[in-house]
Amino acid sequence: MPAPTIGVWVPTLPHLLRYNERVKIDGQEADDQLLVQGFEQVERARLQGSEISLTYFEAGTLCGLWCLANAELDLVVLEVGLGGRLDAVNIVDADVAIVTTIAQDHANFLGTDLAQIGREKAGIFRANRPAVLGSQTLPSSVAECAQVLAAPTFSLGQQFTHQAMAGEAFQWRWQGLHPDGSSVVINELPDPGLPIDNAATALQSLVLAGLELEESRVQVALSSVQLPGRLQWIGPWCLDVGHNPHAAEYVVRHLPSPPEDGRQWGLIGMLNDKDIDGVIQALAARISDWVCVSLSGERGCQASELSQRIIAQGGRVHFSADSPQAGVDWLANVLTPNDRVLATGSFFTVAALLARPLPTGAASLDGDGNEIR
Structure with a gap:
């Protein structure tokens, strides 16, 4: 089975070296020409009829979505920025929504109440669509929001888990669920150089998005993870x-x-x-x-x-x-x-x-x- 083509929008502020880092298509950063075309399309739409005012983030998000929409992709991963509920990315009704961890951040906008921050983050959930909870220490408000929407919930430590495997080199096992509730297990996974909770959450989310995970490909992928600016x-x-x-x-x-x-x-x-x-x-x-x-x-x-x-x-x-x-x-x-x-x-x-x-x-x-x- 051919590998899926994946597009990614990461609204990082600031980008580390180039704005192009924010949009990746099949592993490659968007080139200048594509981004210029995207912003031209956004500006043309903005000026149709009554002029619409857009923030920096809103214009960038629309450009990124235009770039991804015009590529032939099997899967799109969108990182949600500030809060979640009111973020520009939340105009998209995701097939699978993910909350990893909850901590105090953007306190001027979100405050310091973790339960309220959890509700803001859970604002990306959609009715009857899977919600993946990637931490065992999330405030209860996150799961409560999913329950109100009747969103099937997949929680770390419950519906999906990870365990270290015995051996000299660090390896781990992941066990999760298909959308129909059947179990899936992947063994001998390498250290990805990032939190194992996050890697396990990503695997569960990919399965819920309809991807068939092949053990050998997952092993190769996790051994080659690169995150600039992270350790x-x-x-x-x-x-x-x-x-x-x-x-x-x-x-x-x-x-x-x-x-x-x-x-x-x-x-x-x-x-x-x-x-x-x-x-x-x-x-x-x-x-x-x-x-x-x-x-x-x-x-x-x-x-x-x-x-x-x-x-x-x-x-x-x-x-x-x-x-x-x-x-x-x-x-x-x-x-x-x-x-x-x-x-x-x-x-x-x-x-x-x-x-x-x-x-x-x-x-x-x-x-x-x-x-x-």
């Missing part, structure tokens, strides 16, 4: 866009210790509407030496504010910089060959670092020096 190593630098406590906890669990006599530095830049104290608390389990950087814009948190919050939790702040680039320049003069740096807290922070050469001072940890896992 991405460039020499002694680990870049991770995590910006909530859940993501920070994952990073901490998977961050290797530096060589003997080396220090694990943290370079952090965040936005004001994130759970800053929660992220710092999670990272403090591994990082005691910090460089704080300011992010620009009305949502950007100043380095001085980050510094105060870190010091309040017992951390040592060595330098506060007015930009991620300035933080890198300061670290370039103090890093020793055995030091490692985790740069994290925001897409803005990681994007700024990917756009410039990073000082190394040490040989790469793994691979060819730019390993994305």
Whole structure:
């Protein structure tokens, strides 16, 4: 059976290096010409009749959907941005809707009540269509919303599970359900370099979308997962866009210790509407030496504010910089060959670092020096 052609829309803000990253068709980023055509179509429709005002996100979402709609695709994966219920992507009635985890994020818009945030996220569910719940710690409001809509619910730990398999190398087994309720099992899956809960959720969602999963193809796919900006190593630098406590906890669990006599530095830049104290608390389990950087814009948190919050939790702040680039320049003069740096807290922070050469001072940890896992 030929492999399905898949299109992906990821409304990441900001994109790391190119806007083209947001639209992928059969594994390839959309080229400039296709995106220009898409925006031209959006603008033409916007100006028909009474002029319609569109936000940046709305225009980009419509362009992305136009690009995907004009490709011959078997499956389209749409990431939903802010909240869910009121997000531009939610104009699409998905065949399968997924909620992975719930954490405080975009607090200025969503507040800090996790039950209410769960209801906003569950706003992407549709009546009588599968809802996949990818965490065992979701607020009950998520499942309640699915129940109200009579949406068949597939929950991690219940309708689908994963278990580690015995052996020297880490492998795991996934068990899920077909839409008709029959069981499906895939064995000897490799470590995908991302949370196993998320990988298991993706497999269950693909089955519900009607794909037949072949064990050998799933094994190959998971062994070649690449996520730029997620535990991405460039020499002694680990870049991770995590910006909530859940993501920070994952990073901490998977961050290797530096060589003997080396220090694990943290370079952090965040936005004001994130759970800053929660992220710092999670990272403090591994990082005691910090460089704080300011992010620009009305949502950007100043380095001085980050510094105060870190010091309040017992951390040592060595330098506060007015930009991620300035933080890198300061670290370039103090890093020793055995030091490692985790740069994290925001897409803005990681994007700024990917756009410039990073000082190394040490040989790469793994691979060819730019390993994305």
